Amino acid sequence: MRVKLAGFNIDADILRRLDPGRGRHLTPETLSAAYARISRSPLAVDQLRKKACQDVEKARRSNQKIIFEMGHHSVAEHAVFNFDIMGVSRLALEEIERFRLASYTEKSQRYVTLEGDLVLPRELRAPESRKTFQAIVARQNRFYFRAFERLQRRLQHRHREIARSAAGQRLVEGWAKEDARYILPLATSGQAGVTVNARSLEHMFRSWRLSPREEVRRLAGKLHALVMPIAPSLILFPEPTDFDREAFAAIDGHFAAARPRPGQDLEIVAATENGDDMILAARLATVGSLDFGRALVRVRKLSPARKKTLLVEFFRKIQFFSAMPREFEMADITFQAVVSASCFAQLKRHRMATLLAGDYAPELGFSLPASIRDAGLDDEFAAIIRTTDEAYRRLRAAHGAAADYVLTNAHRRRVLMKMNLREMYHFVRLRDDAHAQWDIRALAGALAARVRRLWPLTAMMLCGKSRFAEEYGNIFSAPPAGAAPEASPGQEI
Numbered sequence: 001m002r003v004k005l006a007g008f009n010i011d012a013d014i015l016r017r018l019d020p021g022r023g024r025h026l027t028p029e030t031l032s033a034a035y036a037r038i039s040r041s042p043l044a045v046d047q048l049r050k051k052a053c054q055d056v057e058k059a060r061r062s063n064q065k066i067i068f069e070m071g072h073h074s075v076a077e078h079a080v081f082n083f084d085i086m087g088v089s090r091l092a093l094e095e096i097e098r099f100r101l102a103s104y105t106e107k108s109q110r111y112v113t114l115e116g117d118l119v120l121p122r123e124l125r126a127p128e129s130r131k132t133f134q135a136i137v138a139r140q141n142r143f144y145f146r147a148f149e150r151l152q153r154r155l156q157h158r159h160r161e162i163a164r165s166a167a168g169q170r171l172v173e174g175w176a177k178e179d180a181r182y183i184l185p186l187a188t189s190g191q192a193g194v195t196v197n198a199r200s201l202e203h204m205f206r207s208w209r210l211s212p213r214e215e216v217r218r219l220a221g222k223l224h225a226l227v228m229p230i231a232p233s234l235i236l237f238p239e240p241t242d243f244d245r246e247a248f249a250a251i252d253g254h255f256a257a258a259r260p261r262p263g264q265d266l267e268i269v270a271a272t273e274n275g276d277d278m279i280l281a282a283r284l285a286t287v288g289s290l291d292f293g294r295a296l297v298r299v300r301k302l303s304p305a306r307k308k309t310l311l312v313e314f315f316r317k318i319q320f321f322s323a324m325p326r327e328f329e330m331a332d333i334t335f336q337a338v339v340s341a342s343c344f345a346q347l348k349r350h351r352m353a354t355l356l357a358g359d360y361a362p363e364l365g366f367s368l369p370a371s372i373r374d375a376g377l378d379d380e381f382a383a384i385i386r387t388t389d390e391a392y393r394r395l396r397a398a399h400g401a402a403a404d405y406v407l408t409n410a411h412r413r414r415v416l417m418k419m420n421l422r423e424m425y426h427f428v429r430l431r432d433d434a435h436a437q438w439d440i441r442a443l444a445g446a447l448a449a450r451v452r453r454l455w456p457l458t459a460m461m462l463c464g465k466s467r468f469a470e471e472y473g474n475i476f477s478a479p480p481a482g483a484a485p486e487a488s489p490g491q492e493i
């Protein structure tokens, strides 16, 4: 066996310093070209790489042939890019982070005091619209700073013990920030680091170029202009097709847009019937090389007590960070929920799921943090939301989707999400936890309760990290093996 480290991503500023004359053709294309040749060449991989590096133009032609003519887009996955994306709106960040096969880290509104940095969308630059936009976002920001100060004072008083230490101070300050920001507009400026391979990037370009927002279409152009000098042979289809553009036209046209109406905040719309049996049968079918139908019959013959004993043994050695096995993907649940923009900003990051999001709509109401109510700021908060909704309706009539920029983190949308039990364990562990933010924690907690009722055996250990030891103790009357998760005081919801 021979193994070599063939490549890893390096900061572009270092590369520029290493190759000031740009003479060295620094490109990830040679990796794609070399790996694309593995399937049909007698040469060893490291020899293929050497050849590709010796003649980059030939490597490029080879990539184009393999991707364009033979349709093997997968070779483009061997090229990975990192992007700093700065000064974009919260709304644009939603469209950036919509893709699952990529990695993101975003500036958090929970931990960073916002300075009122805003994106004025080009669609709203006409004097009348600009005036409407600036008037409402200025009012939202003034309230943010006042609310932050008042909440911080109140929370420091209520949590005097916690606030004694510097870390405690920061924690309490974070609670004040995460609630005050509910009044901030989706035009608020943010930034993110993005890591993505060339194949996903091409897909992003096609999707962003169809965005209803000029800001996102412009972002696509900027990233494309940055990548093409480096890897022209790997980005071949950056333009949306007629299918991308029009496929849903007839369907959307037929169901003329109904105005959204408030409904239940959380509703299960579909779930695998008897997920416990499905998961047990999947295991039996795999390890026993049994036909799945026969495996299911055998599982269904087991007594409920016997099934419980088997699953209890399955969980005996679990630790708070243990990932569930692939068999747990055999049970999935589809739910709809009405969530605030703040909750959605966190929910969208769970990539191992199917997430469909409707537009933000004032008709769906707004989410009000309890701390704002307790501080007696709820009337003023609601008044600003009403004024925002009026501004939104005026701007929407003239500028369509660009009106969303004035909506706030408190405004809501309806989402449809499908998750399997494996991802649900991960989601609930992170989000129904003391470190989690109250809004998504409420959603995760409600979901966990429903899933535990649906699949009581395989979901018996479905809980937030901070409640892991307690749940384990309820089943095994003993503490779990291994380290306990770091304890942290949560903000009373």
Ligand SMILES: Cc1cc2nc3c(=O)[nH]c(=O)nc-3n(C[C@H](O)[C@H](O)[C@H](O)COP(=O)(O)OP(=O)(O)OC[C@H]3O[C@@H](n4cnc5c(N)ncnc54)[C@H](O)[C@@H]3O)c2cc1C
Pocket: 101, 102, 103, 104, 105, 106, 107, 108, 349, 350, 351, 352, 353, 423, 426, 430, 431, 435, 436, 437
């Ligand atoms: C308390 C808290 C604070 C947070 N603060 C911030 C913040 O300040 N800024 C911020 O940007 N985010 C923040 N996040 C979001 C966090 O970074 C994750 O994006 C989010 O929790 C989703 O988790 P995940 O990526 O593990 O989930 P999923 O995307 O659902 O992934 C599930 C699992 O699949 C695997 N996986 C998925 N994609 C990849 C991949 N590309 N490469 C390797 N493995 C992969 C991993 O094992 C992962 O655990 C915070 C989250 C929490 C809970």
